[in-house]
Amino acid sequence: MxxxxxxxxxxxxxxxxxxxxxxxxxxxxxxxxxxxxxxxxxxxxxxxxxxxxxxxxxxxxxxxxxxxxxxxxxxxxxxxxxxxxxxxxxxxxxxxxxxxxxxxxxxxxxxxxxxxxxxxxxxxxxxxxxxxxxxxxxxxxxxxxxxxxxxxxxxxxxxxxxxxxxxxxxxxxxxxxxxxxxxxxxxxxxxxxxxxxxxxxxxxxxxxxxxxxxxxxxxxxxxxxxxxxxxxxxxxxxxxxxxxxxxxxxxxxxxxxxxxxxxxxMSKSLGNLVSVVEALERYSPDAMRLYFLSSHYRSPLAYSDEGAAAIERSLDRIRHALTPSNGSGPQVNPSSHAARFATAMDDDLNTPQAVAALFDLARDINRGRDAGQRIDEGQATLRELGGVLGLTFAERASSDTELAAAPFIDLLVSVRSDLRAARQFALADQIRDGLAEQGVALEDSAQGTQWQYQSPD
RNA sequence: GGCGACGUAGCCAAGUGGACUAAGGCGGAGGUCUGCAAAACCUCUAUUCGGCGGUUCGAAUCCGCCCGUCGCCUCCA
Missing domain, CATH: 3.40.50.620 (HUPs)
Structure with a gap:
């Protein structure tokens, strides 16, 4: 190193x-x-x-x-x-x-x-x-x-x-x-x-x-x-x-x-400070870490809401790569990405390159899933390497208000599923649009409908 | 004034002499999938690396000058 x-x-x-x-x-x-x-x-x-x-x-x-x-x-x-x-x-x-x-x-x-x-x-x-x-x-x-x-x-x-x-x-x-x-x-x-x-x-x-x-x-x-x-x-x-x-x-x-x-x-004397508490109200801890690590540690880094929001969006793809799959084909092989990650980190902690390896691995996993391959080895590597960067891949913690609303959202999603089954798409879309306005995103798949709170951007 | 860093696509950001026809991300365009979306995936999105010279068979990468941005020299991560 x-x-x-x-x-x-x-x-x-x-x-x-x-x-x-x-x-x-x-x-x-x-x-x-x-x-x-x-x-x-x-x-x-x-x-x-x-x-x-x-x-x-x-x-x-x-x-x-x-x-x-x-x-x-x-x-x-x-x-x-x-x-x-x-x-x-x-x-x-x-x-x-x-x-x-x-x-x-x-x-x-x-x-x-x-x-x-x-x-x-x-x-x-x-x-x-x-x-x-x-x-x-x-x-x-x-x-x-x-x-x-x-x-x-x-x-x-x-x-x-x-x-x-x-x-x-x-x-x-x-x-x-x-x-x-x-x-x-x-x-x-x-x-x-x-x-x-x-x-x-x-x-x-x-x-x-x-x-x-x-x-x-x-x-x-x-x-x-x-x-x-x-x-x-x-x-x-x-x-x-x-x-x-x-x-x-x-x-x-x-x-x-x-x-x-x-x-x-950003300094105490200039008073242009953003506290960690303020930042974490808007962005996940993973996003903050990934933001810092997406440029080299010796370079100055400009902090901006736009930048943090872009990173937050990019994390969604990695989180998706970690969702379960029932593929049965050959394993997606993560070894080349792991090697690239280590080479990058060995080179004066080149975290931008290491992060790039993580994104490439996530793409391979998602691609493998689509192709019906097994992806658990790739996912294990992704979690391990992400862990080296201190990433947890945890979903954003829900507030009490959001937790209280969950049963009602479940109900609406369930009703919408029935409407879709009955091909009542206009009404189904109305529910989806209405939930979107409330910051709830729906995703339909063969396994049913998933929903989650949108991260702010 | 002294010391130092940096200037790469719309934006963020790696690469510092040949595999660079320049990584990765965001954004954008088209496509697959979908009832339609979303997500994911596929394709495309810098013939070019602040400008001008020079060294070299070869430069984003080395040298010089110029332009621009920033940091430290004072409390600060």
Whole structure:
């Protein structure tokens, strides 16, 4: 299997340090607002990576953090008149329900910054001891000039960063690019005791401390959105390699392209967010996953209702391929599609090609059914490969209202069947049209009439 | 200003030197089936890959320039 490594800027053969267990760390969210579809894209990508690795026989130890103390959390909590803890608990709950709905497998552990303070303090103290960090005026900064390959992930030099000229000059810093490891407490902020006075951890150090605690000194895969490459991941590398001396901190760095809304990046600062809850009111979890996986994970993807609706329609054909059949002819052979699927996934997770293989398999199954062939082997493969992409092929869950209406729809369909048998087609069509207006689609076949609620589009 | 990515059919999107007379999906046209539909299936829907040059026996794929879009450099998946 090959994966693109941001560190080298190249597609590389994937070889984990331990042939049996892949150590994967994925940056989690800062829980202060609703989980949005951009988050969903990122976690679907890494969930799919994990599922494929497991499909190939690896054991995957997946760790993902929650940044549960930061400026935005403090600010939002104060605005809302709730405690930081309450705010964080609310949005962690929102996060998990969104991820569960999207069939994203849970990580082995979800460490939180506030519960790893001793570990974080140890790391900061160690960095100071080794000359890579310095305390000043209640804060502690990382000394970027102490790491000669600082910038190797984002492929920049310190000089080019300074040329950006968007750095706030801080009198206490030795170098403008030095970043904070420990923030001295301001009045009213949550804080913890430390050798440098009360305060809280900077953003980057938590990931260093947690990955060390839960995965050891070196990771196989570190993932996140492309917006984390700099400064977050660059700084993680600096901290971790300077603290442990083990290089590389992570063997592979993987970054997903960001979801765009219209022509802009979907982001908290722009406020152009679509929450996962809103999206799932309109589209099935399978459609959301398939939408994200129908373009390559490193490309930016524009989110649109039209696009999601098109994907939802395409799923119908795959779902149809999974309906039972009583064919008795030779089996439809899925092996070439399975091979194509694996080849695609092995090639830096080329999910668009893998999805194409799924659609081709579905067509073969449907064709085989029409020809009276047996299709259960093909269906088993389709379910298995779809499962690697995290697809469940479940029908859309019905609302309570829809469930309550079902007996009446059954009755109407039954009456219509009698009318058709009596060749009263005008009346039968009237019922079909009327149900269609109510969002109920009918399909007649030799086995009788099936009906279902239309997915919105 | 610095760094980087991208521009493929009406739309989304793979392919990055020869099997490309360019995958897959949506949409569209015609057909099979059907009482008629729907669904499914079949056929068709880019002689061409932003533009112009160049390298090569050969380029969507490599190089140069130009045009356009976007991201990062600041909180962010």
């Amino acid at each position: 090959k994966l693109y490594n941001t560190l080298s800027g190249q597609v590389e053969k994937f070889v984990p340090a331990d042939a049996n267990e892949v150590k994967m760390y994925v940056c989690g969210v800062t829980p202060y607002s609703a989980t949005h579809v951009g988050h969903a894209l990122s976690y679907v990508v890494f969930d799919t990576l994990r599922r494929y690795l497991e499909y190939k026989g690896y054991r995957v130890r997946h760790i993902q953090n929650f940044t549960d103390v930061d400026d935005k959390i403090i600010q939002r909590a104060q605005e809302s008149g709730v405690s930081e803890d309450e705010l964080v608990e609310e949005f962690i709950g929102d996060y998990f329900s969104a991820m569960d709905a999207l069939n994203i497998q849970r990580a082995a552990e979800y460490p939180r910054a506030t519960r790893e303070i001793p570990r974080i303090i140890d790391a900061i103290a160690g960095l100071i001891d080794r000359g890579h960090a310095y305390p000043t005026a209640g804060d502690v900064y990382f000394r970027v000039t102490s790491k000669d390959d600082y910038g190797k992930l984002s492929h920049r030099t310190l000089d080019s960063m300074i040329a950006g000229a968007r750095i706030q000059v801080d009198e206490n810093k030795e170098h403008p690019m030095d970043f904070v490891l420990w923030k001295g407490a301001k009045p009213g902020e949550p804080s913890w005791e430390s050798p440098w006075g009360p305060g809280r951890p900077g953003w980057h150090i938590e990931c260093t401390a947690m990955s060390l605690e839960y995965l050891g000194e070196q990771l196989d895969i570190h993932g996140g959105g492309q917006d984390l490459v700099f400064p977050h991941h660059e700084n993680e590398i600096a901290q971790s390699e300077c603290y442990t001396g083990a290089k590389p901190f992570s063997r592979y760095w993987m970054h997903n392209g960001l979801l765009q809304l219209g022509s802009d990046k």
